[in-house]
Amino acid sequence: MDGEAGRTAPMPPGGEGRRGGAVLAAARRRALHVAIVERGEISVAEIAKEFGISEMTVRRDLDALQQSGAIERSHGGAVLAKPAAAPAEPSFAARRNVRARAKQAIGRAAAALIADRDVVGLDVGSTVACLAAEIGGRSGLSIVTNSLQAVAAMTRRPVLSDVYVVGGYLRAREGSLCGAITQRQLADHWLNKAFIGAAALSPEGIFDYSIEEVQVKMGFIRRAGELILLCDSSKFGRRSFARVAGLEAISTLVTDRPPGAELAEALRRHEVQVVVADDDEEEGC
Amino acid sequence: MDGEAGRTAPMPPGGEGRRGGAVLAAARRRALHVAIVERGEISVAEIAKEFGISEMTVRRDLDALQQSGAIERSHGGAVLAKPAAAPAEPSFAARRNVRARAKQAIGRAAAALIADRDVVGLDVGSTVACLAAEIGGRSGLSIVTNSLQAVAAMTRRPVLSDVYVVGGYLRAREGSLCGAITQRQLADHWLNKAFIGAAALSPEGIFDYSIEEVQVKMGFIRRAGELILLCDSSKFGRRSFARVAGLEAISTLVTDRPPGAELAEALRRHEVQVVVADDDEEEGC
DNA sequence: ACACGATCGAACAGAATCGAACAGAAGTGA
DNA sequence: TCACTTCTGTTCGATTCTGTTCGATCGTGT
Numbered sequence: 001m002d003g004e005a006g007r008t009a010p011m012p013p014g015g016e017g018r019r020g021g022a023v024l025a026a027a028r029r030r031a032l033h034v035a036i037v038e039r040g041e042i043s044v045a046e047i048a049k050e051f052g053i054s055e056m057t058v059r060r061d062l063d064a065l066q067q068s069g070a071i072e073r074s075h076g077g078a079v080l081a082k083p084a085a086a087p088a089e090p091s092f093a094a095r096r097n098v099r100a101r102a103k104q105a106i107g108r109a110a111a112a113l114i115a116d117r118d119v120v121g122l123d124v125g126s127t128v129a130c131l132a133a134e135i136g137g138r139s140g141l142s143i144v145t146n147s148l149q150a151v152a153a154m155t156r157r158p159v160l161s162d163v164y165v166v167g168g169y170l171r172a173r174e175g176s177l178c179g180a181i182t183q184r185q186l187a188d189h190w191l192n193k194a195f196i197g198a199a200a201l202s203p204e205g206i207f208d209y210s211i212e213e214v215q216v217k218m219g220f221i222r223r224a225g226e227l228i229l230l231c232d233s234s235k236f237g238r239r240s241f242a243r244v245a246g247l248e249a250i251s252t253l254v255t256d257r258p259p260g261a262e263l264a265e266a267l268r269r270h271e272v273q274v275v276v277a278d279d280d281e282e283e284g285c
Numbered sequence: 286m287d288g289e290a291g292r293t294a295p296m297p298p299g300g301e302g303r304r305g306g307a308v309l310a311a312a313r314r315r316a317l318h319v320a321i322v323e324r325g326e327i328s329v330a331e332i333a334k335e336f337g338i339s340e341m342t343v344r345r346d347l348d349a350l351q352q353s354g355a356i357e358r359s360h361g362g363a364v365l366a367k368p369a370a371a372p373a374e375p376s377f378a379a380r381r382n383v384r385a386r387a388k389q390a391i392g393r394a395a396a397a398l399i400a401d402r403d404v405v406g407l408d409v410g411s412t413v414a415c416l417a418a419e420i421g422g423r424s425g426l427s428i429v430t431n432s433l434q435a436v437a438a439m440t441r442r443p444v445l446s447d448v449y450v451v452g453g454y455l456r457a458r459e460g461s462l463c464g465a466i467t468q469r470q471l472a473d474h475w476l477n478k479a480f481i482g483a484a485a486l487s488p489e490g491i492f493d494y495s496i497e498e499v500q501v502k503m504g505f506i507r508r509a510g511e512l513i514l515l516c517d518s519s520k521f522g523r524r525s526f527a528r529v530a531g532l533e534a535i536s537t538l539v540t541d542r543p544p545g546a547e548l549a550e551a552l553r554r555h556e557v558q559v560v561v562a563d564d565d566e567e568e569g570c
Numbered sequence: 571a572c573a574c575g576a577t578c579g580a581a582c583a584g585a586a587t588c589g590a591a592c593a594g595a596a597g598t599g600a
Numbered sequence: 601t602c603a604c605t606t607c608t609g610t611t612c613g614a615t616t617c618t619g620t621t622c623g624a625t626c627g628t629g630t
Binding site for chain 2: 606608609615616
Binding site for chain 2: 022025162177
């Protein structure tokens with residue numbers, strides 16, 4: 001509760017240059033704050049004259065502003081408060097460069113698995129977004145996705161296929177849509193092929209970070225004739241928070257290096273096709 | 286639940302200068318909110334005189350508006366609620382063209398019309414995207430949109446509100462989602478306020494370019510308690526391919542310059558609140 | 571270190587505003 | 601028509617804000 005308050009002041013006779021018509025105390029304090037931000041510092045007498053109020057009131061206003069941390073008080077006036085600290089920006093596109101070459105290769109190889117007229121689902125994830133970039137310019141496909149990253153990748157070129165975005169709750173950090181609405185809307189589609197990413201892949205199955213994403217992935221899996229997992233080799237043999245499905249759900253795994261013996265054996269046991277993409281090719285993404 | 290309600294007031298004998306014929310309490314509060322948005326601050330006595338109501342009622346109205354987070358109360362009156370998030374946003378590529386300034390001003394004024402806890406719908410369009418940029422950092426809102434441009438604008442800052450994207454067919458050029466799926470999904474939402482853009486505004490109503498977009502706009506209108514139209518002055522008096530709705534659908538028009546005589550008269554006849562955004566403000570852009 | 575002037579903060583009084591309580595008016599439903 | 605609900609205006613004591621006064625404190629020049 002801010003002790004803001006204002007009033008028509010008795011206003012001593014001398015009706016001199018008022019500032020900005022700040023009649024209310026709250027508005028006056030805001031204007032005062034702005035004045036301090038503009039000049040960096042300001043004196044009590046100066047304020048009193050400009051705003052047409054008594055110095056005592058100025059002091060009280062400054063006290064209130066100091067209380068809220070907006071300014072720093074000093075004898076005879078006030079100065080701008082120092083910013084507490086650097087905002088610490090989350091390195092948003094940092095992960096993009098990690099393994100970018102491998103992911104591009106995987107995306108390219110996965111794109112080759114898509115035939116004309118296919119109805120494909122694209123899951124959330126940077127690897128899948130690379131696939132999206134590959135098929136953005138193709139025509140005749142129907143594409144269903146809950147990934148805004150994939151949409152952005154596709155729209156870098158003229159979009160010639162039909163793209164349907166499933167709605168839902170926005171997870172801003174991932175650029176994904178999920179939740180009950182997504183689930184329900186996914187139920188209205190049937191997919192030839194679903195392309196999903198993963199945080200980890202081990203003989204125990206496919207893993208991801210968050211429950212919400214996992215639910216959407218499950219929705220894709222349930223409604224797809226073929227499940228194609230895009231997963232670079234750094235994720236082999238690891239596990240993560242939430243299990244999406246067992247290996248038996250996978251039709252094809254597209255990756256950048258052959259899996260190790262244990263995982264390879266498990267994949268073979270579940271009849272998973274393995275496509276190893278060649279990332280030597282040099283191309284501009 | 287907001288205790289909004291209206292009634293014919295006893296109205297003391299002195300039938301002096303009323304404002305906009307706001308008979309219903311809800312309408313009066315809306316008008317009051319608009320007045321505060323336009324002026325930045327307002328005193329209880331001033332309101333009482335302009336609206337022809339007692340100061341006690343004014344206080345009650347202000348309390349209600351404060352409850353909803355639309356304004357900040359202070360002794361003797363009220364001021365605009367602070368935009369919670371960082372006030373001075375480094376405008377990315379703004380100021381590039383002249384219209385951008387107007388659109389930003391409109392977006393800012395429109396943002397002031399949004400109270401905490403509001404459920405708002407954001408339509409497709411660059412002006413609405415400016416609004417999205419303003420409210421991106423705000424918390425406690427529920428936002429429903431079919432505009433990927435709006436989503437992009439919001440995610441430039443940490444997103445603190447709940448954002449729901451309605452799914453649908455992707456119109457890549459506009460960055461919008463539309464079609465039957467969008468329609469159906471919109472039907473599952475109820476909106477406090479819908480903010481929509483337009484290609485043209487004339488006494489005949491609101492116009493837009495494409496049928497698909499118009500259908501979505503209609504969906505927003507049908508499901509919104511208040512329709513707020515964002516429309517810069519260059520679109521006044523013009524018409525376009527597809528009619529969205531008549532002026533009677535509009536609760537509030539936010540623009541950058543007062544409309545001409547003919548349009549102003551039509552707006553007044555349909556009891557449309559008009560907010561003229563002030564783009565003179567020179568902020569540390 | 572000392573003194574002088576400016577600034578500060580507490581306390582007081584005046585004015586305006588606020589909020590609770592009550593009663594009247596208008597709509598609602600039986 | 602009558603009870604009930606909601607909104608409104610009025611009254612009046614309590615609260616809040618503002619300006620003034622005055623002793624204490626701080627800053628500065630010598």
